[in-house]
Amino acid sequence: YTNYPDNVIRRFVREAADAGVDVFRIFDALNWVPNMALAMEEVAKAGKIVEASLCYTGDLTDPTRTKYDLNYYVDLAKRLEDHGAHILAIKDMAGLLKPQAARLLVQALRDATDLPIHLHTHDTSGNGGAMLLAAVDAGVDAVDAALSSMSGLTSQPSLNALCAALEGHPRAPTLDAGHLQALADYWDGVRALYYPFESGLKASTAEVYQHEIPGGQYSNLRPRAIQLGLGHRWGEIKRRYREVNLALGDLVKVTPTSKVVADFAMFLVQNDLTVEQAIEKAPSLDFPQSVVDFFMGRLGQPYGGFPERLQRAVLKGRTPITVRAGELLADHDFDAAAARLTERLGHPPSQRELLADALYPAVYAEYVDFTDTYGQVGPLPTVPFLYGLDVGEQVLIEIEPGKTLVVKLMAVGGLDAAGQRMVYFELNGHPREVAVADRSAAHLISARPKADPNDPTHVGASMPGKVLAVHCAPGDRVEAGQTLLVVEAMKMETAITAPAAGVVEAVLASPGDAVQARDLLLRLAAGEGAP
Numbered sequence: 196y197t198n199y200p201d202n203v204i205r206r207f208v209r210e211a212a213d214a215g216v217d218v219f220r221i222f223d224a225l226n227w228v229p230n231m232a233l234a235m236e237e238v239a240k241a242g243k244i245v246e247a248s249l250c251y252t253g254d255l256t257d258p259t260r261t262k263y264d265l266n267y268y269v270d271l272a273k274r275l276e277d278h279g280a281h282i283l284a285i286k287d288m289a290g291l292l293k294p295q296a297a298r299l300l301v302q303a304l305r306d307a308t309d310l311p312i313h314l315h316t317h318d319t320s321g322n323g324g325a326m327l328l329a330a331v332d333a334g335v336d337a338v339d340a341a342l343s344s345m346s347g348l349t350s351q352p353s354l355n356a357l358c359a360a361l362e363g364h365p366r367a368p369t370l371d372a373g374h375l376q377a378l379a380d381y382w383d384g385v386r387a388l389y390y391p392f393e394s395g396l397k398a399s400t401a402e403v404y405q406h407e408i409p410g411g412q413y414s415n416l417r418p419r420a421i422q423l424g425l426g427h428r429w430g431e432i433k434r435r436y437r438e439v440n441l442a443l444g445d446l447v448k449v450t451p452t453s454k455v456v457a458d459f460a461m462f463l464v465q466n467d468l469t470v471e472q473a474i475e476k477a478p479s480l481d482f483p484q485s486v487v488d489f490f491m492g493r494l495g496q497p498y499g500g501f502p503e504r505l506q507r508a509v510l511k512g513r514t515p516i517t518v519r520a521g522e523l524l525a526d527h528d529f530d531a532a533a534a535r536l537t538e539r540l541g542h543p544p545s546q547r548e549l550l551a552d553a554l555y556p557a558v559y560a561e562y563v564d565f566t567d568t569y570g571q572v573g574p575l576p577t578v579p580f581l582y583g584l585d586v587g588e589q590v591l592i593e594i595e596p597g598k599t600l601v602v603k604l605m606a607v608g609g610l611d612a613a614g615q616r617m618v619y620f621e622l623n624g625h626p627r628e629v630a631v632a633d634r635s636a637a638h639l640i641s642a643r644p645k646a647d648p649n650d651p652t653h654v655g656a657s658m659p660g661k662v663l664a665v666h667c668a669p670g671d672r673v674e675a676g677q678t679l680l681v682v683e684a685m686k687m688e689t690a691i692t693a694p695a696a697g698v699v700e701a702v703l704a705s706p707g708d709a710v711q712a713r714d715l716l717l718r719l720a721a722g723e724g725a726p
Contacts, residue, residue, distance in 0.1 A: 198520040198521055199524070200526050200527045201233055201521050201524070202526045202529075204233055204237065204521070205237050206529070206546070206549075206550060206553075207550055208234060208238055208241060212241035212242075216243065218243070218244040218282070219238045219245060220248055220284055221234045221235055221238065222250055222284070222449065223250075223495060224448075224449050224450060224451055224453070225447055225452060225494065225495045225496065226250055226271055226447050227495040227496055227497075228271075228275065228278060229495070229519045230495045230519060231247060231278070235279055235280065236278075236279070239279050244282060245281045245282070246281065246283075247275040247278070247282070247284065248285070248286040248315075249268055249271045249272060249275065249284070249286065250286045250288060250447045250449050251263075251268075251286065251288075251291060251292050251300070252407065252446070252448060253291070253445070254291065254404070255293075255296040255299050255300060256296045262445055262498070263445075265299060265303045268300060268304065269303050269304065269307045272304050273307060276308050276310055280310060281310070281311075282310060283304065283310040283312050284313045284315060285300065285301075285304075285313070285315065286315050286449065287315060287317070288315075288410065288411065288449045288453075289317065289319070289407050289408060289409040289410060289448060290316050290317035290319040290322070290323060290410055292314075292316055292326055293322060293326060294322065294329035297327075297329045297330040297333065297335075298329045298330070301314070301330050301333035301334055302333045302334065305333070305334045311337065313335075313338070313339075314335050315338075315351075316338075316339065316351065316352065317409070317410025317411070318349075318352045318399065319399060319410050319413065320400065320404065321398075321401070323352035324352040324353065324357060324360065326352075327352055327357055328357075328360060328361070331361065338357075339351050340353065341353065342354055342355065342379045342382055343356065343376075344379040344380070344383035345379075345382050345386060348394065348399060349394050349396060349413045354370075354375060355372070358370050358375065359372065385577075388577050388581065394413055394414035406434070406436050407436075407440060407448055408433065408448075408453070409453050412453045412454075412457060415685075418685070419457075419684075419687070420432055422659075422684065422685050423660075423684055424659060424712075425461065425464055428464055432460055432461060432464050435460035435461075435463050436457060438460075438463075438469070438470055439456050439470060440456050442470040443456065443459075443502060444499055444500070445499075446497060447498075454686065454687075455483075455485045455486055455489045455494070457687075458483035458485045458486060459482075461687065462486070462657075462658075462689075465658055470505070474504065474508040477511065479694070481689055481690055481691055482509050482689075483689050484681070486509055487509060487510070487690070490506045490510050491510065492515040492516040492520070493516065495520070496517065501515075511676060529549055529553070532553065533549060536549065536552060539563065574592050574594050575590075575592060576590060576592070584604040586607065587603070587604065588603070588604055589602065589604075590603075600622060600623060601623050602620060603620060604619075605620055605621060605626070606618075606619040610633055614632055614633055615630045615632050615633060616630070616631055617629070618630075618631050643704075644703075644714075645715060646713055646714065646715040646716070648713075651694055652700070652718050652719040652721050653715055653718060653719075654679060654691060654693070654694065654715075654716055654717040654718070655713045655714060656682055656711065656713060657691065658682065658689060659710065659712050660683050660684030660687075660710060661683055661707065661708065661709055661710070662680060662681070662683075662704045662705060662707060663682060663683040664681040664706055665680050665702060665704065665705065666678050666679055666681070667680075667699050667702065668699065668702060669699050669702060670698065671698070672696075672697070672698050673699060673719075674693065674696050675692075675693055675694065676693065677693045679691050679692060679693055679699075679716075679717055680704065680717065682710065691716060691717075693719070694719075697719040698719065699718075699719060699720070700718045701718045703715055703716055704716045
């Protein structure tokens with residue numbers, strides 16, 4: 196969700212190539228070729244296959260939507276070919292490509308380039324299978340599909356159905372239907388274990404042509420809304436998503452631009468605002484960090500430019516960049532990171548550990564803390580990992596070839612004053628016990644005081660989440676608009692800024708603290724520049 200120094204990209208490509216990745220599908224969320232060129236160059240240097248993507252949005256069959264027309268996609272394809280693409284991918288991340296549009300697009304690209312064409316889509320609308328058949332007739336070289344038990348909705352169209360539909364066709368794939376069904380049956384059983392994590396979409400919906408939410412995002416956006424206490428306003432979030440997309444200039448929506456649209460939409464719903472109201476109240480609002488980064492140009496330059504009035508409102512006087520963000524970033528210091536991680540891990544880090552730290556520093560730090568506490572949980576079977584054990588239930592855990600642990604849950608004790616329970620179990624027949632925090636004991640968690648909206652010295656949380664960073668301390672003098680804290684919820688970061696110049700009197704939150712909307716996080720000294 197961010198830009199990285201060029202040396203991080205180069206090292207990642209080399210490590211992935213050495214690990215056995217042969218085909219690299221490279222895309223940019225804005226279809227901005229300068230953002231893709233470095234990765235394409237490095238993949239080619241590694242002797243691997245460059246599959247350069249054009250991300251599809253809009254509607255080629257709608258004469259009123261002229262921004263992303265055939266000329267736009269053909270020109271993009273030619274530029275990708277000029278930059279060394281070996282394969283051209285059509286990345287239809289929201290499943291917006293209709294059958295007739297697929298026919299038009301594939302034929303136009305086939306006429307413009309000799310590169311193989313690979314089509315990726317999602318089946319949210321239910322039209323995915325028909326669209327792939329139209330693309331096959333138009334000459335597409337490869338398509339993405341999923342085994343039937345894992346297909347449809349926000350996933351890909353059914354591979355089993357596609358193969359059946361193409362029986363007798365000159366381009367029919369030579370896949371055995373019985374073998375495909377056996378694989379589908381296996382994954383049908385696996386999928387049942389992960390039912391709680393389904394998207395909630397029970398049937399295909401042509402509404403996707405209105406809100407244009409990508410399939411991969413749809414499956415996690417609703418859980419995000421629920422966690423933020425907005426699950427009952429899901430319909431409103433989808434409508435705001437469409438409104439925000441148009442206000443941003445009708446974006447190509449794929450990671451990370453899709454996150455920008457979603458974060459902005461959730462922000463508006465949470466604060467009961469329209470886009471126009473957000474512009475009017477911008478001086479007093481803390482916009483999601485992803486929205487600020489977008490308008491700063493840190494994700495690249497959108498086709499057609501930025502909507503200037505909204506950009507001015509969000510940036511509040513800051514000057515955006517107009518070049519590739521990587522050009523402005525200093526190289527990542529891998530030597531310093533190696534020294535730091537050696538001390539933290541207790542051993543010299545591997546290349547993958549170095550890259551994990553460089554790419555996802557906060558997530559990797561959480562992972563290391565988790566494994567320090569719980570060890571490697573990968574060997575746990577799926578059911579006990581996701582759902583735990585019932586009293587009297589036993590599980591076999593193979594921690595390495597030839598070494599299996601036998602764990603049996605014997606009893607769970609009562610809740611103590613600290614919100615913990617003693618858990619009694621047997622490990623290879625020997626009794627053990629451990630104190631475990633009961634997360635359902637919410638009544639033991641003291642509520643934070645709420646920020647008074649009429650008190651200019653109070654700085655509160657704009658949304659529920661976790662404090663990610665604190666950038667000030669008591670006694671610090673701060674300026675209006677200066678970032679004081681950062682709160683994160685389900686990948687959405689929001690910078691909490693000073694409402695006015697003043698002196699920090701008290702910081703009431705620390706990194707890692709869970710907070711609710713309007714919780715008091717910080718107090719400014721009265722009379723110290725506050726209005």
